[in-house]
Amino acid sequence: AQRVTQPEKLLSVFKGAPVELKCNYSYSGSPELFWYVQYSRQRLQLLLRHISRESIKGFTADLNKGETSFHLKKPFAQEEDSAMYYCALPNYGGSQGNLIFGKGTKLSVKP
Amino acid sequence: DAGVTQSPTHLIKTRGQHVTLRCSPISGHKSVSWYQQVLGQGPQFIFQYYEKEERGRGNFPDRFSARQFPNYSSELNVNALLLGDSALYLCASSLGQGRYEQYFGPGTRLTVT
Numbered sequence: 083a084q085r086v087t088q089p090e091k092l093l094s095v096f097k098g099a100p101v102e103l104k105c106n107y108s109y110s111g112s113p114e115l116f117w118y119v120q121y122s123r124q125r126l127q128l129l130l131r132h133i134s135r136e137s138i139k140g141f142t143a144d145l146n147k148g149e150t151s152f153h154l155k156k157p158f159a160q161e162e163d164s165a166m167y168y169c170a171l172p173n174y175g176g177s178q179g180n181l182i183f184g185k186g187t188k189l190s191v192k193p
Numbered sequence: 194d195a196g197v198t199q200s201p202t203h204l205i206k207t208r209g210q211h212v213t214l215r216c217s218p219i220s221g222h223k224s225v226s227w228y229q230q231v232l233g234q235g236p237q238f239i240f241q242y243y244e245k246e247e248r249g250r251g252n253f254p255d256r257f258s259a260r261q262f263p264n265y266s267s268e269l270n271v272n273a274l275l276l277g278d279s280a281l282y283l284c285a286s287s288l289g290q291g292r293y294e295q296y297f298g299p300g301t302r303l304t305v306t
């Protein structure tokens with residue numbers, strides 16, 4: 083079965099430090115992967131989709147099919163990056179409106 | 194565009210009662226999906242509707258049902274509420290048809306006592 087694993091529940095870094103939020107997936111084909119972010123008291127927002135290969139708010143993510151990973155990275159963390167981050171994978175065996183989410187990683191950036 | 198809207202924001206119900214949650218998608222989006230998010234977990238898929246037809250159903254009991262209206266808005270209904278139904282219910286819309294990215298509403302916080 084397809085699944086998404088985010089091994090870290092909490093990641094705490096200092097402002098200006100590099101940050102990497104890990105995401106591993108299980109799927110044998112070429113997946114389309116997403117990172118969503120939820121800031122305090124705000125809705126879940128689409129941060130990145132790997133097919134567009136864009137950088138949003140300084141974050142990037144590269145799909146590594148060999149390691150089945152899609153880690154989210156930022157070279158210099160800012161306090162405003164503190165939020166919950168979720169990695170998501172389409173359920174290719176289900177409907178197109180069905181995303182499989184990881185349990186999320188809470189990023190805390192300290193001043 | 195206001196984005197995806199949901200109502201109500203919060204709701205408190207008693208075990209055994211019924212609840213209806215509402216969602217309006219982004220203008221032009223024809224697909225609506227519902228998710229349940231319990232504390233400490235990522236969203237879990239409940240239903241997807243596209244062009245007013247159910248296109249997908251997650252692993253939830255038959256107490257959960259939904260529908261989509263001609264204007265693409267949607268309702269999620271839950272009957273015979275259990276304490277375990279307490280969660281944040283999220284609605285997401287998308288263009289559908291080959292487009293996987295979804296845009297989420299603020300959610301409805303349901304508390305069952």
